[in-house]
Amino acid sequence: MAVDPLQWVAKYADYLFTYAITRLNDDEQARDLVQETFLAALERIDRFEGKSSERTWLTAILKNKIIDVYRKKSSGLTGATEHLNGEEEPDFFDNVTGHWKAAHYPQVFGIEDPDRLDKKDFTRILQLCMQKLPALWLSVFTMKHMDDAPTENICTELKVTPSNFWVIIHRTKLNLRACLQKNWI
Amino acid sequence: MSQLKEIIYNCKKATSLIERKEIGRLTLRESVELKIHLAFCSVCRIFRRQSITINSMVKMLFNDAQQRQTKLDDTFKKSLQERIEDKLNKNGKKL
Numbered sequence: 001m002a003v004d005p006l007q008w009v010a011k012y013a014d015y016l017f018t019y020a021i022t023r024l025n026d027d028e029q030a031r032d033l034v035q036e037t038f039l040a041a042l043e044r045i046d047r048f049e050g051k052s053s054e055r056t057w058l059t060a061i062l063k064n065k066i067i068d069v070y071r072k073k074s075s076g077l078t079g080a081t082e083h084l085n086g087e088e089e090p091d092f093f094d095n096v097t098g099h100w101k102a103a104h105y106p107q108v109f110g111i112e113d114p115d116r117l118d119k120k121d122f123t124r125i126l127q128l129c130m131q132k133l134p135a136l137w138l139s140v141f142t143m144k145h146m147d148d149a150p151t152e153n154i155c156t157e158l159k160v161t162p163s164n165f166w167v168i169i170h171r172t173k174l175n176l177r178a179c180l181q182k183n184w185i
Numbered sequence: 186m187s188q189l190k191e192i193i194y195n196c197k198k199a200t201s202l203i204e205r206k207e208i209g210r211l212t213l214r215e216s217v218e219l220k221i222h223l224a225f226c227s228v229c230r231i232f233r234r235q236s237i238t239i240n241s242m243v244k245m246l247f248n249d250a251q252q253r254q255t256k257l258d259d260t261f262k263k264s265l266q267e268r269i270e271d272k273l274n275k276n277g278k279k280l
Binding site: 005021022035038042092097099100113127146166170176 | 208
């Protein structure tokens with residue numbers, strides 16, 4: 001398959017921009033990464049083997065750049081000690097028995113059946129709640145759920161141990177779910 | 186506490202098993218423990234349903250966003266195009 005960098009902007013700029021912005025939630029940064037992706041691709045254009053499509057190739061370059069951002073954002077933090085942005089993380093469970101504390105019981109609030117959900121409302125609140133997550137948690141969560149990345153890859157790329165990975169996954173879901181319940185009207 | 190009682194009481198462990206089951210794998214023992222716990226604990230059953238919904242909604246959210254496509258503004262695209270052309274000329278690369 002041939003490469004034609006003169007067509008890249010017209011063909012892929014919006015696609016790549018969308019790809020970056022859904023994963024970073026930052027316009028400015030997403031733009032920069034699209035630009036860096038094109039420039040990096042030009043540098044190694046002779047290494048494009050045509051095994052994949054141009055778009056797949058460019059997306060792979062962008063993806064690595066996004067992971068770099070994740071890594072930078074969360075470097076020096078260990079998942080287990082990170083805090084929620086702006087709020088203290090509740091103690092959901094009894095210290096001794098591990099039973100839910102009554103105040104934090106999950107309650108039925110209308111999201112149990114995805115088919116009957118108002119997706120617009122749900123999306124809005126979900127995004128709001130995701131923004132409260134610490135950078136490393138959000139990175140782990142996004143890589144797992146958005147890109148279905150294998151757990152080992154996430155651990156290597158973000159430098160978290162497997163046991164820490166599962167702690168992060170667990171705490172992310174507990175907090176996300178609690179936030180949804182709290183903000184769902 | 187007896188072992189069974191511990192399994193039935195420990196929602197912290199059960200919810201963590203629920204998460205691991207969704208995106209990974211449980212050992213046979215863990216999977217039995219979770220089944221027992223869920224049989225007794227309606228609160229964790231609610232948690233599980235909501236957790237599964239959240240996972241599927243998150244996936245959908247990203248797919249939708251990608252399909253709708255957010256547009257880069259034209260000025261930026263134009264300058265990007267220029268930079269690419271510039272670089273191509275400078276490098277004199279054969280395409």
